[in-house]
Amino acid sequence: MSSRAEIFANIRHGLRRSEATDAQREAVQHRLQQHPRNLIPARGQQAPEAQVELFIRMAQEAAAEVVTLENIEQLPEAVADTLESKGQHELILASDETLTALGWAAVHERIRCHQRVGQVGDEASLTLALVGIAETGTLMLYSRPDSPTTLNFLPDTHLVVLQRKDIVGVYEDGWDRLRSLCSGRLPRTVNLITGPSRSADIEQKLQMGAHGPRQLVIYLIG
């Protein structure tokens, strides 16, 4: 008997049944198709303005920097300011049109922009978040041809653009957005990111910047 057959036979033996009943199959299919929400914490169910405030507070608590901008046209200037303050000059841009269409030429003397995957030694990257999740100040990003995953992890500084209208209360709202966006199949990877990389593996003392970005900057637009 194959390992697979043995494992399933063993589980069914333990459950004291051979095949599952129709009712059991229906219960499972119902759960998978309806994906009902479990208990939702009250903090994620506030009015939109309160959610934005909560998002900012929680993101900052997780050591992310939050920069608010009135419109996305202000982004190149703001990014140049951020990088300058960190002594960085190279930026790897996700090739999403929302970003590439902006007026980067105006800041070309302050930062050099490239569009490619992330590489070892990269100083900074700029990507887009699908949503921001207020309950813990978490960003949801996902992989696609114009947003390679390496940009979220290899550079020292990770810059993320988030529209104010895309702040939702809870993770479940994020899953719904993701499902409506990618019908049927999830993208290869979905990254929930809450603050910059860290580790407390040496004497339980928290140090920032383990293997992922040392700094996370969120540009909140609108």
Added chain:
Amino acid sequence: MQIKSPEFKQSARIALQDVNLQKALGNLKAGFPGKRAAAVARMPEFDRLRDEARDLKNHILEHLDLYLEEFEARVVENGGQVHWCRTADDARQTILQICREQNAKTVTKGKSMVTEEINLNEYLEENGIHPVETDLGEYILQLRGDHPSHIIAPAIHLNLEDVSEAFHEHHKRPKLTDPAALMAEAREMLRKQFVAADVGITGANFLVAETGSTIIVTNEGNGDLTQTLPKTHIVVSSIEKVVPTLEDMTLFLRLLARSATGQEFSVYNTLSSGNRRPDDQDGPENFHVVLVDNGRSDMVGTEFQEMLRCIRCSACMNHCPVYGAVGGHSYGWVYPGPMGSVLTPQMIGIEQAALLPNASTACGKCEEVCPVRIPLPKLMRHWREKEFEQHLTPRAVRWGLGSWAFLATHPMLYRLFSSSASRLMRLLGGQKGRISKLPLASGWTDHRDMPVPTGKTFMQQWQARQKQENKS
């Protein structure tokens, strides 16, 4: 990992006298419980989430075969492969086979306790493949030829000086004493490895049946680099980690970080659903999920089924007075603390692990903090019953238990014995009211005095009280 669980008593004795270990364990006790309590206080719904998580796990276990079938079908639709492994040996061979197909020379690894359980690193080394641990704690341990002593803080038994030594020796660089500088050095060293690796191996905290996704929960980002950069990503996980939907995974995620490190949420919660899509610029070309059973399916339908609810948060060991006193290595195998004392006998046999479920004060703190409400003390008691049934309990203990059972079922004799024993102890205690040496109880009196019984026995007090009440 060599099994040393039968030596628990000696190991614990040594651990108690190990000054450095005791200092390191102080960091654990000063950190985790307080951080968890603070996080729980900020989430008023926490206890209700725990109830839902317990009930949901029970539902999953009742339909485990169905959810596993769904998970497998979705992984395949996503372009991945699922490998079923009944034993640790099956799992090792399967993983080696995948590595060989890729002509792999080096493998980077994210933190995974299941790969510890199947002793993967040693096996890969023996077969000419070099595994590189990338979690900072695991990396330190690999340099030292050491093993994790905790399921989420693997190097908790070490102090700064130990890390400093290990890096100095292996990196051939000047000795560093600042934790931030040490971490920066590890970051630099591992950058090259991430890029050079042919295969990346990670664990999984959950497997989502709805979408065929696996998820890892980390703070460092090493797991993400491990699974994004190499051509092949292998997820090594176990069958009880399947959950129905993204919403159901979310319920457990709300409990996991808060119970573990006391964080609101871990930094990186990453879903992987198959291999690189046609126009993607990065990501692995091959995606494999190795599902390990290794005794878990044998627990279904038994008195130990509830243990399969465990989400590996480590709250039980973080709050355990025994773990806090002797550390994880004393337990002698992969999983320490209360959850380990229930799992280890299942995986290596009660003959070898009998001392572990006995290493409990029955204080109940583990059950009190468990996010999925596993009755750990009850499960440890079940193992003690099995130990007794299989005649593994030492003769002196069996004789003692037998005598006590006889006395307890003969009330007259019991009262006579207990009142005379209490008188005798008072006599032995003399003026100071404490006994410093007691036959058959040297385990107690070697380390502290035994206080003498202060008043009358329960029965004597009861009778006196009845008399008093009858009078009034």
